Amino acid sequence: MATVPLLGDEEASADALAVFDEIRTLRQTDYVNNFWRSLAHDPALLRATWERLKVVMAPGALDPLIKEMIYVAVSTANGCSYCVHSHTAAATAKGMTPEMHGELLAVIGMAAQTNALVTGLQTPVDDRFQANPE
Template sequence: MSRLSQIAPEQANPQQAELFTAVKSKLGRVPNLLRALANSTAALRGYLEFSGALSNGSGLDPKQREIVALTVAQANGCEYCLAAHSTIGKMVGLSPEAIEAARRADGFDESSRAVARFAGEVVKSRGRVEDEQLDAFRAAGFNDDAVTEVVAHVALNVFTNYFNNLAETDVDFPDAAPLATEESEAAACSTACGCTA
């Protein structure tokens, strides 16, 4: 159960109602994250404006934006964001394997791998990414527009991860499948092929 109020649309004040109407027109509903963020109209408005601006950016495509979100959510242990972005990731065309790879800060091809690894390094280093890692991201075909947008998406997702972790927001998306651990993967391999991995 959420530790913060999740404002019901029918109980919203005029400012909250205006923002909820905009959200509902795009998503068809108001997710619990946004209902909880509505405790501060300023926070909700800021989140919507920042995420809206980033969704119109040219540095990352929709799949790459979801890869960043999944990498960051896994790093921060945010169950709400893992569920939400696993669902959204499928909607923009990420396969279950691509979603799992992103959660492991990896990818299914050179481009997605570069995005996930760079986002993971931004989180891990708190932005103090080494020249070698920045050069590797650029070598994968990304320019400074993409570098800036990865950092912006990391920041946006850290905000929602921390908020959801604190609020314990009720998850209103299908739960994200747990990642297989190396130990369970080795056991599955041993059972399937008889090896001693």
């Protein structure tokens, strides 16, 4: 179904396999999900994506669960079916309750609606919302 075959462990290059192993260690699971197996055709892209993801999704000023919910929001707006599935699963694994999921969806839907209304109206930005008013 993909535009490239998914690579199993025995088909991946040594560089790709090294990333698979890091994923297994960090996530404490044997399972490597399809995204990484499809990226494995380009080990440098696989490595760069994994390295950056680790940094971005680590605990910081925002909690990892909040980051996963933001990821779901962006993926939904971009219409990425795979990403909605994988990050909803990740958010759930990190503690998202059904109530939180429902509110997340409600905010996403509300934002999509008012985004559309504003775009249809072409409402100009209020001066007070600008960091550098002209």
